[in-house]
């Protein structure tokens with residue numbers, strides 16, 4: 087689903103208020119009855135004003151009339167939630183314009199945005215309910231509870247969790263983007279001018295980069311964390327030159343870690359599996375892409391486990407829980423993410439792609455990190471990616487204030 091901001095400039099203050107009313111009503115109603123929308127919006131224009139706004143919002147797809155319901159009512163669409171989130175980011179001056187989409191996954195849209203000074207940032211829109219929740223039988227009980235399965239709730243949880251981890255990691259000095267704001271199912275973060283490792287076809291010293299990535303896994307472990315999706319799509323490789331002016335000066339490569347909704351604690355019942363999977367992912371990628379195989383086995387979970395909290399390392403798993411991301415939220419989100427993983431795997435299996443294929447253009451690319459311009463050519467480090475400045479669209483929000 088693509089974010090389309092075109093209708094935004096035409097919304098009146100009343101339309102915004104009615105849209106907000108539908109959102110508020112959604113907390114307790116799957117389909118929000120029209121009288122409730124009227125009551126919450128309490129517009130000066132009275133009921134006819136509300137109806138006018140409802141029509142305007144429905145016309146541009148921000149809310150949808152639910153005809154099968156026993157009563158007349160509306161539901162917020164993804165577009166409606168996107169608008170509300172953007173409206174909040176704009177009001178707080180974090181976002182002024184919206185540019186092109188740089189990534190689309192099954193679980194998110196990644197957009198370039200800018201503030202009113204022209205500073206580019208990244209808007210990540212979580213879209214967790216995009217898949218249907220009918221695939222995995224084991225989650226049936228959990229899914230029977232509609233509230234827990236709703237796309238709005240789950241996508242918001244993913245954003246809250248990702249933001250909380252990004253903050254905790256950043257504070258601890260980890261190489262992650264700077265978290266700027268979170269609203270509903272979206273986060274705003276700094277734009278990292280670096281390609282994902284997936285696009286890097288060669289590096290001067292694979293052993294050094296490998297060691298750095300393993301060190302990063304172990305550093306996370308000391309702070310009680312496992313990334314859980316530590317792969318070539320979620321590691322951006324930034325190139326720093328010793329001397330900016332001199333193209334022949336030495337380059338250092340710094341991995342920047344992104345994508346945190348699936349992070350787990352080192353105390354998680356399946357921690358060892360997640361830890362091993364992260365390590366394996368890096369080993370496999372380095373062997374295939376850079377033909378580098380480390381002579382050192384491991385690292386192993388049981389050794390890493392002993393280092394949790396060592397030398398006064400702050401338990402970031404605990405920090406995030408204390409920040410308000412509760413166990414219940416974690417459980418709901420985890421069930422949804424696992425289901426999504428299972429679904430993705432089913433799809434990949436079904437398409438006949440096998441995990442062991444050595445072909446670099448392997449399964450799932452499109453879904454994981456497809457780039458709008460089809461610009462997924464491997465990139466030799468040394469060529470900078472240029473982030474598009476074209477097409478930044480001014481966001482006019484007429485909220486009557």
Ligand code: ADP
Pocket residue numbers: 188189190191192193194195196208210263275276277278279280281282319320344345346454455
């Ligand atoms: P998903 O959960 O869909 O995998 P990610 O957070 O991994 O979403 O982002 C998808 C892609 O978008 C990344 O692989 C990367 O290319 C790009 N991206 C995400 N965040 C940033 C950022 N802060 N700076 C630059 N590129 C980013």
Ligand code: MG
Pocket residue numbers: 319320345454
């Ligand atoms: Mg990712």
